[in-house]
Amino acid sequence: MIKSQGGKKEQLIRGWFNDKHAGAVPRGKVLDVYQIFMQDIPDSEVSYSSFNGVLKKVQAEGAPTEARPADPVQDSVVTFEVVKVEDMLFPNFDLYTTGKKIDSLFSDHEVGGGLYGGTVNIVIGESGVGKSTVMLDALAAITDNNPSAKVLYISSEMTRNDIVFYYRKTPAIGKVPTLLLMDYVKTGQLSKVLEAAFNGEHNIILLDSYQDVLIKLKEVHGWKSTYAESWLTNMMIDAAEKNGCAVLAIQHMTKGGTYVGSTYLKHATTAMLEIRFDLSSKRYIEFSKNRRGGSGIGKRLYYGLDETGSVVYDDARYKESEDIHKIESNESIRQHDLSRKFEEIFMGRKGVELNPDQIEARIETEEK
Amino acid sequence: MKQVNQEQFDRMRAVLTESENLTKEVSISAIALTDTSLSKNEIELGGVAVKVAPGFFARLASMLKINTSLTGTMMKNEDGIIAMSLMNALKDYRQSRIGGNVLLIANPKTQEIVDICEPKRYRRLTNDSLFDVTARILDQNSGLSIETIDSSSRNGGTVINLLNDKEVGFPGAGKDEFFKFGFSIIQTSKDTMVEMYNQRLVCSNGLRISLGQGAIGGNSDIQFQERFRLNSTGGEDIHTFLNQIEAMRKADFVPGAFQGTLATAVNTKASLMEVETAMLRAGKMVREADPDLRKNFIDTVNRKYFDGYADTMARIVRKGQDPLKLSDKQKSFIRTGQSIWDVVNSLTYLGSNNSGLQLENKHELKAEAGHLFGKGTKDGFDLQFAEYAQL
Numbered sequence: 001m002i003k004s005q006g007g008k009k010e011q012l013i014r015g016w017f018n019d020k021h022a023g024a025v026p027r028g029k030v031l032d033v034y035q036i037f038m039q040d041i042p043d044s045e046v047s048y049s050s051f052n053g054v055l056k057k058v059q060a061e062g063a064p065t066e067a068r069p070a071d072p073v074q075d076s077v078v079t080f081e082v083v084k085v086e087d088m089l090f091p092n093f094d095l096y097t098t099g100k101k102i103d104s105l106f107s108d109h110e111v112g113g114g115l116y117g118g119t120v121n122i123v124i125g126e127s128g129v130g131k132s133t134v135m136l137d138a139l140a141a142i143t144d145n146n147p148s149a150k151v152l153y154i155s156s157e158m159t160r161n162d163i164v165f166y167y168r169k170t171p172a173i174g175k176v177p178t179l180l181l182m183d184y185v186k187t188g189q190l191s192k193v194l195e196a197a198f199n200g201e202h203n204i205i206l207l208d209s210y211q212d213v214l215i216k217l218k219e220v221h222g223w224k225s226t227y228a229e230s231w232l233t234n235m236m237i238d239a240a241e242k243n244g245c246a247v248l249a250i251q252h253m254t255k256g257g258t259y260v261g262s263t264y265l266k267h268a269t270t271a272m273l274e275i276r277f278d279l280s281s282k283r284y285i286e287f288s289k290n291r292r293g294g295s296g297i298g299k300r301l302y303y304g305l306d307e308t309g310s311v312v313y314d315d316a317r318y319k320e321s322e323d324i325h326k327i328e329s330n331e332s333i334r335q336h337d338l339s340r341k342f343e344e345i346f347m348g349r350k351g352v353e354l355n356p357d358q359i360e361a362r363i364e365t366e367e368k
Numbered sequence: 369m370k371q372v373n374q375e376q377f378d379r380m381r382a383v384l385t386e387s388e389n390l391t392k393e394v395s396i397s398a399i400a401l402t403d404t405s406l407s408k409n410e411i412e413l414g415g416v417a418v419k420v421a422p423g424f425f426a427r428l429a430s431m432l433k434i435n436t437s438l439t440g441t442m443m444k445n446e447d448g449i450i451a452m453s454l455m456n457a458l459k460d461y462r463q464s465r466i467g468g469n470v471l472l473i474a475n476p477k478t479q480e481i482v483d484i485c486e487p488k489r490y491r492r493l494t495n496d497s498l499f500d501v502t503a504r505i506l507d508q509n510s511g512l513s514i515e516t517i518d519s520s521s522r523n524g525g526t527v528i529n530l531l532n533d534k535e536v537g538f539p540g541a542g543k544d545e546f547f548k549f550g551f552s553i554i555q556t557s558k559d560t561m562v563e564m565y566n567q568r569l570v571c572s573n574g575l576r577i578s579l580g581q582g583a584i585g586g587n588s589d590i591q592f593q594e595r596f597r598l599n600s601t602g603g604e605d606i607h608t609f610l611n612q613i614e615a616m617r618k619a620d621f622v623p624g625a626f627q628g629t630l631a632t633a634v635n636t637k638a639s640l641m642e643v644e645t646a647m648l649r650a651g652k653m654v655r656e657a658d659p660d661l662r663k664n665f666i667d668t669v670n671r672k673y674f675d676g677y678a679d680t681m682a683r684i685v686r687k688g689q690d691p692l693k694l695s696d697k698q699k700s701f702i703r704t705g706q707s708i709w710d711v712v713n714s715l716t717y718l719g720s721n722n723s724g725l726q727l728e729n730k731h732e733l734k735a736e737a738g739h740l741f742g743k744g745t746k747d748g749f750d751l752q753f754a755e756y757a758q759l
Contacts, residue, residue, distance in 0.1 A: 298603075324610070327500055328603040334494040335391065335601070342392035342474055346418050346481070 002063050006054070009046050013054040016041065017063070024066040025059055031227050047222040093118050093244065096149050096204060098141035101301055101313040102134075102285065106271075107292035115142070116292050117203060117244040120236050120268060122210070124251045124259050125275035130283055130311075131250045133170060134275055134303065135206050137311040138248075140172040142204060152202040154194075156181040156212040170309035181216065190220045191231070198239040198247075205239065209250040211260065233265045240270075299325055372514040377499070380517045384495040384526055389557070390474045393487050397463045399428075399470075401452040406443065411481070413472075421475070421482040425451070428484050431470070432458040473557065485558055491598050491605075493560045495526060501610070502528055502553060509617055512550065515567065516721075518731035526555040527731060529565050534620055538627045549621040551613065561597035562613065563738070564623050568713070629744040632752060633708040639750035640680050641699035642740065646711050647674040649736050650718050653727040669725065673714035676706030700750040708749050712737045 001023040002014050016037055017025060026033045034051045038044070059065075097103050097114040104113040115121075115138070125131045139151050153176045158166065160180060167174050184193045194213070198205065207213065210232065217228040239245040251261050259266065266272070271290040277283055284300040287293065299321050302314040372380070400412040406425060410417050429439040432455055442451040471490050473483040493501065506512055511533045518527040531550035538547075552565040596612050599605040647670050654669065656662040670677060680702060684691040694702075706714075717723055719733030727733075743749055 320607075323504060324603050324607050327497060327504070327606055328601070330500065331493060331497040331601050331606075334496050338388060338390045338494065339392050341476065342390040342472070345390065345476065345479060346392070346416065346472075346474060347414050348416055 002058055003061070009044070009050055010054050012041065012044055013037070013046060013051060014058065017058065021066050024064045025055060026066045030055060031224060035227075048224065048227065049222040094149075094203060096142045096246065097145050098138050099145050100138070100141055100311070101315050101318055102138060105273075105285065105287055105290075105293060105296040105299070105301055107290075108295045109292060113293065113296075115204065115246050115248075116270075117246045118240050119270035119292060120240045120247045120249070121271045121273060122249050122251050122259075122261070122265065122269045123273045123275065124253050126253050126277070129275045129277055130303075131275050132166075132208050133305070134285060134311055135208070135248055135250065136170065136173040136176060139176045139204065139206055143175050149203045150201055151176060151204045151206070152197060152200075153178045153206045153208065154181060154197060154213075155179070155208050156216055157209065158182070170305075172308070172310050181213065185216055185220055188220055190216055194232075195235065198235045198245075199243070201243075202245060204246045205248070207236070207247065207249040209252060210265075211252045229262055230264070233262070233268060237268055372517055377503075377514065377517075380519075381496065381499040384499075384519060387477065388495050389482070390476050391490065392472050392474070393469045394472060395463070396459055396468075396470050399459065399472075401456050401459075403449050403452060405452050409480075413481075419478075419480045421478070421480040424481060424484065425455070429455060431484055431486070432462065434458065483557055488600070490558050491560065491600055492555060492558055493598065493601055495555065497601075498526070498528070498553065498555055498560065501606070502530075505530070505610070505613060515550070515565075516731070518734075520729050520732070525557065528553045529734075531565065531567055532617075532621050535569060536620070536622055538630055547626075549623075549626075551616060551621060559597050560609075561595070562609075562616075563595050563735075564616075564621065565734075566626070568716070625745045629741060630709070632744045632749065633712060633741060636708050636744075636749045636752050637703045637754075638676065638706050638708045638711045639700045640677070640694075640702040640704055641696055642708065642750055643674050643677045643680070643704050643706060643711055644699065646715055646736065646740060647677055650674075650715065650727070650733060653718075653730055653733065655726045655728045665726075669718070673718060674706070674711070676704030676710070680704045703751055703754070708740065708744070712741050715740065 002017050004011050004014050030052050034048050094117040095114040106115045107113045123131050159182050184190050214228050217223055236247045240247050254260050272288050274288050275285050284302040286300050287297050290297055302317045303311050306312045398414050409420050411420055426439055469487055471485050471487040472481050474481045512530050515529045515531045529552045531548045535546045546569040548567045550565045552563045554561050598609045650669055651666040654662055654665050656665050681691045715733045715737035719730050
């Protein structure tokens with residue numbers, strides 16, 4: 001058995017080894033073992049670094065390693081359910097509209113579009129391009145258009161003083177319920193506050209920003225990057241999947257203009273909205289991925305701010321962009337058709353007709 | 369003024385879409401040349417024998433960076449086997465060192481491969497898309513209309529000439545001289561491009577202008593390119609292409625250098641060389657197959673539209689010189705009785721349908737006239753500065 005010694009938390013960890021693992025150190029990654037520990041004793045308030053220190057100490061004292069892996073799932077019988085999609089039960093996905101052109105980019109399943117509940121949307125863009133402004137404007141517009149919708153803006157970077165100046169510049173955000181995470185950094189309650197916010201009754205949550213929350217989680221709780229990232233990502237996904245919440249998470253970009261963040265997050269998201277400057281420094285938004293609005297992918301919606309600080313979208317330019325996209329798609333189909341006829345006449349074989357998805361993919365490849 | 373109506377537009381679209389050249393990107397290793405390729409005008413494509421048009425091998429050789437005159441010599445001397453071996457070797461070298469694909473262009477009617485190029489060198493919309501783009505331009509510019517759609521049987525090229533309804537006059541160009549300006553969308557075998565186009569209202573003859581980059585007369589702030597091409601068929605480049613046309617629209621499609629060039633063309637006598645070049649170009653387009661009729665026809669064209677040539681030749685003989693011994697340089701110093709503007713108008717008249725003459729691909733004379741006119745802003749007309757000759 002492992003000796004019970006040290007402070008209160010160390011004794012708690014040593015006791016857990018004895019009670020749950022028969023006086024041995026569980027096999028597996030320290031992070032995994034820590035997660036199991038936290039599941040067993042959620043109120044322990046033991047940080048990952050403390051746990052890791054005690055574990056190493058116990059091993060140095062000669063404690064044996066458990067003969068089997070720590071993950072209890074591995075030895076248990078795995079059960080899973082296979083269901084036909086038509087037999088699945090779905091929640092009623094709410095649709096939140098802004099009344100602005102951005103609705104048609106958010107989704108295309110209903111006429112006019114809008115932001116669907118039950119989605120995780122990542123918003124990326126270089127600094128200064130207006131990620132927060134565009135998203136807060138959308139939230140304010142949703143509040144106007146859908147009075148019953150409960151929206152929440154979670155800012156991890158701005159203090160009360162910062163947000164006052166932001167409000168003066170963009171008064172529309174004044175009506176958006178806001179949670180300033182900076183208030184909870186010093187108290188060490190960051191993860192608890194986030195959990196409560198994401199598990200509350202909010203219909204739409206804007207997290208600003210994903211990257212900064214990760215940094216703060218690591219600093220406040222001593223978590224490792226991978227743990228903090230999977231914790232936050234899973235919480236966002238759960239909020240969407242279980243609560244039907246529409247999550248919008250602002251993410252930073254590299255200086256080269258590419259997405260920073262895990263592939264897990266990228267693949268788990270419903271949509272990825274990019275806010276960028278064009279070559280003439282004009283700002284536009286463009287979806288590079290959208291499971292609710294494939295027809296809007298790759299189309300640029302330019303915007304500016306009016307005298308009241310509201311975001312104004314350039315609808316005419318968007319129409320032009322749509323027209324050009326249509327010409328480009330048709331041209332791609334026609335070129336493919338000419339190539340197919342060539343094969344039939346000169347190479348004695350029949351070509352394959354492309355479906356619309358393949359054509360989109362081809363345009364994307366050509367653009368790259 | 370005649371205009372293309374919707375029905376004609378749709379009909380031309382159907383005809384040109386039907387006759388569209390076929391294209392296929394293939395690995396260069398899929399093309400094989402045999403000892404009999406040259407004599408039979410054939411290549412093997414993926415193991416299948418395929419006919420190629422005259423000129424295909426020269427284009428292939430050029431793409432493989434074989435000296436053009438060397439290729440010509442080898443083919444003329446019937447050294448076909450050597451030429452084919454050389455091309456095969458360079459083709460294999462390219463495949464192994466550079467890799468990549470080539471684009472084959474074929475005529476579906478003759479079932480021949482007519483051209484080969486690097487895929488990225490092919491920056492041409494399909495004819496169907498060209499009509500889509502044109503329809504969009506017309507929708508957005510109510511003042512524009514299609515004057516003519518010219519199509520060349522020789523190289524599959526198509527030219528859509530659009531004119532703005534605004535009539536523009538220039539001081540010093542004659543009180544009856546009014547013009548309409550617009551642009552031509554041109555489909556060559558590998559490119560889609562735009563050139564300025566105008567029409568002289570007194571005779572309704574069109575002129576494809578080529579003046580170099582110009583600004584609108586009276587407003588040098590608005591700059592636009594008067595000749596540009598589509599860089600690719602991708603959305604970004606189509607957008608840029610349409611934006612360039614929009615920049616032209618803001619200037620009412622009037623190139624700034626036009627007014628000055630017109631005044632110079634009216635006041636400058638054409639040189640013997642300039643008249644002769646224009647005359648030969650027009651003569652080349654006489655379609656008549658019977659050599660006697662052809663000669664008579666050319667004589668008629670020359671007498672009627674390039675009268676300055678015969679008069680000048682007679683003057684040279686009267687002076688005791690042999691005109692046939694004159695070099696091109698000497699001809700460019702000899703003044704004719706026709707002004708540059710007269711020669712330009714002769715070419716545009718022959719290039720229009722008004723002349724009623726049986727000329728092949730006559731609309732190309734509109735571009736020829738534009739080149740002569742455009743000399744004023746580029747190299748200068750031959751005798752543009754002749755008044756300084758005695759200084």
